[in-house]
Amino acid sequence: MLEAGHCKPNVVTFNTLMKGFCMSGDNTAAIQLLGKMEEERGxxxxxxxxxxxxxSLCKDTLIDEAFNLFAEMISRGITPDVVTYTSLIHGVCKLGQWKQATRLLDEMLSKGIFPDVCTFNVLVDTFCKEGMVMEAKSVIQKMIQRHIQPDTITYNSLMDGYCLRGEMDKARQVFDVMISKGSMVDVQSCSILIHGYCKGKMLDKAYKIFKEMPRMELVPDTVTYSTLIDGLCKVGRIQEAEELFSEMQGCGQLPNVQTYAVILDGLCNNHQLSTAVELLTEMEARELELDIVIYNIVIEGLCKAGEIESARDLFCGLSSKGVQPNVRTHTVMIHGLCHHGFIVEAEKLLREMGGKGCSPNGWTYNTIIRGFINNNETSRATRLIQEMLERGFSADASTMELIVDLLSKDTVDPGLLALLKDSV
Structure with missing residues (x-):
């Protein structure tokens, strides 16, 4: 268009192309196009x-760049609108900068720019995630005063805020308000409340909401099922969890990786290891895209159950499955090896981590140090403590307790006391 000159692009043409660049994640090209517009007369x-x-910049948390562009816009005499301010508020909220978000809200109000429900929802959600439910309620009051009615997103955020604080009676009150207002309750509303009840180990109440969903013409989704399955597993009701897992698939809701992780973790923690291994084998046979989280759960379960050989085999076969072990995988394996007396192999695994692109962290060092101490390898443990401190990590409470116990028995070099002081 520019080269031919027969059909001159206008501002709509440029804005459309600019939006395309932003949607594809190319903010640089969009900014360059902004400069190109200036070269076109009119x-x-x-x-x-x-x-x-x-x-687009705010969505990518490039807040400084967004504010620089905002300042340039103001300097050109272009007045920001509700969309501009909502984007900035959303951006700073993603970084947890709620004070900055409040300042922007006050600024837009002072300029006579009235926020819409999306603007308020961003603030409500941020306050609730920060545990500041009273502040969130204050924002909702401002909404209502300005004749902007809270929507499902608003109430879901408030309900989630109460659930995060464990205030389930208040969360239920919000849910009931939504029901009283008609068709405001959605599947996410139910999932939030179910998660809150499960977190508080109130499984009967969680199940009640689940059973009420068909009456509200709502179909539980994968998140709803996964949440309730996780809750059942955590209180040891593994048979009900397995039944719900089967029901879920029978209803046409396909489990995702998170669902499988939840049921595998529940099986491993409730002494159903053989079932967990069978499920993993079934998942592999179905060629599901399994990540390292899934394998970590089973490897840890095998180690805890004393099946160290099986855990070792699964660990060693990860690369052939196209899955790379991470720091957690190595640390879990090191713990299992130490617990069963394979301390030489555990240290060898520690030394191999760096070469595999996953250097040991503080948890790894504390794990192997405790393993060495429990296997009466105090001199080697002391050397690892020194190495841990040199790498900037410190002893955790469990390691400290073992070290203090050794010092009280005079079974280690007194020089360890200096190391102990350094790690506090």
Whole structure:
């Protein structure tokens, strides 16, 4: 279009292309296009041009760049609108900067720019995630005062805030308000409340909400099932969890990786290891895309059950499955080896970690140090303590307790006391 000159692009053309760049994650190209507009006579960037890029930058948490562009827009005499401010508020909220978000809200109000329900929802959600439910309620009051009615997203955020604080009676009250207002309750509303009840180990109440969903013409989704299955597993009701897992598939809701992780963890923690291994084998046979989280759960379960050989075989076969072990995998394996007296192999695994691109962290060092101490290898444990401190890690409470116990028995070098002081 530019080269031919027969059909000159206008601001709509540029804005459309700019949005395309932003949607594809190419903010740089979008900004360059903004500069290109200035070269075209009669095609000045407008509020849509700037707001499109500001929104994209905020979504990518490039807040400084977004504010720089915002300042440039103001300097050009372009007045920001509710979309511009909502994008900035969303951006700072993603970084947990709720004070900055409040300042932006006050600023837009002072300029006569009225926030919409999306703007308020961003603030409510941020306050609730920060545990500041009273502040979230205050924002909702401002909404209502400005004749902006809270929607399902608003109430879901508030309910989630109460659930995070363990205030389930208040969370249920919000849920009941939503029901009283008609069709405001959605599947996510039920999942949030179910998760709150499960977290508080109130499984009967969680199940009650689950059973009420068909009456509300709501179909439980994968998240709903996974949440309830996890809750059942955590209180030891593994048979009910397995039945719900089967029911889920019978209803056409396919389990995702998170669902499988939940049921595998429940099986391993409730002494159903053979069933867990069978399920893993079935998952592999179905060629599901399994990540390291799934294998970590089973490897840890095998180690805890004393099946160290099986755990070792599964660990060693990960690469052939196209899955790379991470720090947790190595640490779990090191713990299992130490627990069963294979301390030489455990240290060898520690030394191999760096070469595999997953250097040991503080948890890894504390795990192997405790393993050495429990296997009466105090001199080697002392050497590892020194190495751990040199790498910037410190002894945790469990390791400290073992070290203090050794010092009280005079079974280790008194020089360890200096190391102990350094790690506090």
């Amino acid at each position: 095609c000045e960037p407008n509020i849509v041009s700037f707001s499109t890029i500001i929104d």
